[in-house]
Amino acid sequence: MSRLDTAQVRTVIYEGPGSLPLEANVRSQIMAALLEKGFAVTSLRDRRPVTALPRDFLLVLGRFVSEPPQFHSEVALRFQQIEGMDSGAVVKAAEELQANTGGVKAGAWKPWFPVIDYTRCTNCMQCLSFCLFDVYGVSAGGKIQVRNHDNCKTDCPACSRVCPEVAIMFPKYRHGPINGDQVSEDDMRREAMKVDISALLGGDIYSLLRDRSAKAKSRFSKERDDERALKERQNCLLKLQKEMDIPMEVLASLPSPEAIRAKAEQAAARVRDALTSNSSTPEAS
Amino acid sequence: MSAPPVRILYCHCAFARVVPTDVKSSVLATLAASGVEFEAVPDLCEMSARQDPRMAELASGPVRLAACYPRAVRGLFEAAGSPLPGSAQILNMRAEPAEKVAAALLTEE
Numbered sequence: 158m159s160r161l162d163t164a165q166v167r168t169v170i171y172e173g174p175g176s177l178p179l180e181a182n183v184r185s186q187i188m189a190a191l192l193e194k195g196f197a198v199t200s201l202r203d204r205r206p207v208t209a210l211p212r213d214f215l216l217v218l219g220r221f222v223s224e225p226p227q228f229h230s231e232v233a234l235r236f237q238q239i240e241g242m243d244s245g246a247v248v249k250a251a252e253e254l255q256a257n258t259g260g261v262k263a264g265a266w267k268p269w270f271p272v273i274d275y276t277r278c279t280n281c282m283q284c285l286s287f288c289l290f291d292v293y294g295v296s297a298g299g300k301i302q303v304r305n306h307d308n309c310k311t312d313c314p315a316c317s318r319v320c321p322e323v324a325i326m327f328p329k330y331r332h333g334p335i336n337g338d339q340v341s342e343d344d345m346r347r348e349a350m351k352v353d354i355s356a357l358l359g360g361d362i363y364s365l366l367r368d369r370s371a372k373a374k375s376r377f378s379k380e381r382d383d384e385r386a387l388k389e390r391q392n393c394l395l396k397l398q399k400e401m402d403i404p405m406e407v408l409a410s411l412p413s414p415e416a417i418r419a420k421a422e423q424a425a426a427r428v429r430d431a432l433t434s435n436s437s438t439p440e441a442s
Numbered sequence: 443m444s445a446p447p448v449r450i451l452y453c454h455c456a457f458a459r460v461v462p463t464d465v466k467s468s469v470l471a472t473l474a475a476s477g478v479e480f481e482a483v484p485d486l487c488e489m490s491a492r493q494d495p496r497m498a499e500l501a502s503g504p505v506r507l508a509a510c511y512p513r514a515v516r517g518l519f520e521a522a523g524s525p526l527p528g529s530a531q532i533l534n535m536r537a538e539p540a541e542k543v544a545a546a547l548l549t550e551e
Contacts, residue, residue, distance in 0.1 A: 165492075185474035188482055189467065192454040197496075198482040200474070267457045268487035272517035303521060306491040328487055328514040329458040336460070336536075337514025 164212040164260045166251055167197045174203075175226040176219035183244075187218070190244035195264040196251050214258050216251055233258075269329055270306040271316055277324035277340070280435065282428040284316045284325060289412060289420050292316070295427065299435040310407040318401050446503045450480035450547055453509040453535075457485050461510060461535045468540035469508050469547070476548055490518040498524040506531040508543050 168191055172178045179187070188198050196216075217228065217236045225236035237250050255262065271284070271292065280301050285293040293316075294304030314335050317325035323340045330336040334344050398405055412420065452473055455461040473480055481500065483489055486509055489497055501524040509515045512532040519526045526532075533543040 181475035181477075185471045188474055189454075189470055192456055192470075192482055192484050195456055195484045197484060200479050200482070202479055264457050264484075266488075268485055268491055269458075270487070270491060272487075272490070272514060272521055274513060274517050275520060326514050326517055328510055328518065329455075329460050331460070333511075334513075337511030337517065338537075339511075339513065 164214065164258060165197075166214045166216055166255045166258065166260045167199070168251055169199045169201050169215055169217045171201050171217050171219040171226070173201060173226065175223060176221050177240075179220065186244040187239070187247050190248045191251060194248050194252065195262070196248075214254060214260065216254050218247060218250075266307060267311050267329070268306075269311045269313075269327065270309040271303055272326045272328060272337075273301065273303065274324045274326055277322045279322055279324075281321065282431060283319050283321065285431075286421070286424045286428050287319045288316050288424075289417060295431040299431050301431075310404070310410075312404045313407045315401045315403045315407075448504040448506055449500055450478060451500055451505060451507045451509075452480060452482045452547075453486040453507065454482060454484050455486075455510065455535075457488065465535045465538075465540045465543070466508075469535060469544050472540070472544035473508075473547065478548065486515065486518050490522045493522050497522045500524075501526045501530070503527070504529060506533065506547050508533045508535055508547055510534055510536045 170179070170184065170187065184200075188200070191198050212232075214233045214235065215228075217225065217234060218239045219225075219236070220240045221236065221238050228234060235254060237247070239247055239250075242250075254260070278301065280299075282295075282301055285295070285301060290305075290308045290310060292303060292305050292309045294302055296302050314327045314330050317323075317327060317330075317335045323334055323344055325335070326337045327335050328337050332338075334340045398408060411417065450473065452470060454466060454470070470482065473482075481496070483496075497519055501519055505526065507515060507530065509532060511534055515532045516526055516530075531546065533546050535543055
């Protein structure tokens with residue numbers, strides 16, 4: 158099960174009938190404290206339904222003056238009297254509910270994954286071919302999509318750099334246009350100059366890694382020069398890190414050359430299947 | 443029949459330091475002090491990855507969002523299967539000052 162499929166606790170600050178209003182600064186402090194700990198907050202002044210996943214829990218916070226109000230909700234509810242509580246105590250109550258219900262601790266995963274700008278994407282599948290971690294998949298209609306968000310390697314934007322259309326965004330990246338900022342003429346010129354990753358690195362990334370590894374092995378067997386082989390590999394990885402802003406941890410955890418080759422072949426087959434399917438189903442284009 | 447009220451959504455981008463802290467704190471404080479109803483979420487990216495059904499609810503009518511780059515925000519909603527309406531107003535806390543974002547969020551109809 159993906160960590161994204163686990164239950165969450167959501168909070169509601171209720172200030173409608175039956176609950177006294179909070180001071181503005183108290184409301185703000187409680188909200189900020191809950192958000193910092195990863196709890197969503199709905200500021201509510203009536204009893205409209207609050208949407209949540211059936212597996213989630215709602216913690217309704219208020220300065221209740223009598224019995225808690227009746228809410229229409231399809232998820233489990235708990236009411237928490239917060240009269241006299243500071244923001245730390247409110248967060249603690251939310252965390253206790255989270256612990257008691259087996260809810261996932263918010264923030265355990267930095268939400269780092271690619272977001273496709275379908276207004277730019279041409280469905281070329283280069284991202285699917287490139288990614289070694291099965292982040293991408295193809296929909297039933299033959300459209301590229303992000304399938305396994307939490308397989309993505311935190312802080313690694315490499316696939317966005319192989320996209321010829323600047324269509325892959327990482328909203329938490331530092332710089333545009335990968336962070337979602339507008340794509341400028343300069344960005345497009347850079348893409349055109351880049352042509353493809355082969356030109357950038359003197360061979361596609363898989364073959365580059367394979368070749369370097371093979372050379373290193375060969376050198377090791379012939380010369381027994383493990384230091385030189387290691388230096389060669391480090392140079393290769395540093396070049397990748399510099400050119401593509403790939404974290405060293407990701408490069409250091411790459412699969413073996415054999416596994417990379419197998420992955421590349423599998424990806425190529427998936428791309429072929431998808432593109433063949435698309436060419437025979439016009440609605441998928 | 444009157445138009446549905448505009449929903450207000452604030453994203454705290456809690457799990458990364460890409461939105462300036464002073465900007466998001468100021469926007470949240472202004473919203474909280476205004477007395478309007480609104481939704482505050484720790485992180486829209488995480489909601490998108492979880493395919494959170496509230497994204498469909500938020501995208502179902504007029505909405506104003508304080509988050510980050512509009513292209514990214516629209517992509518996040520689309521990835522969750524709930525594209526934002528074209529009329530959605532997305533305010534960028536990474537690039538705009540807090541006062542401008544808060545004023546736009548709280549603009550009267």
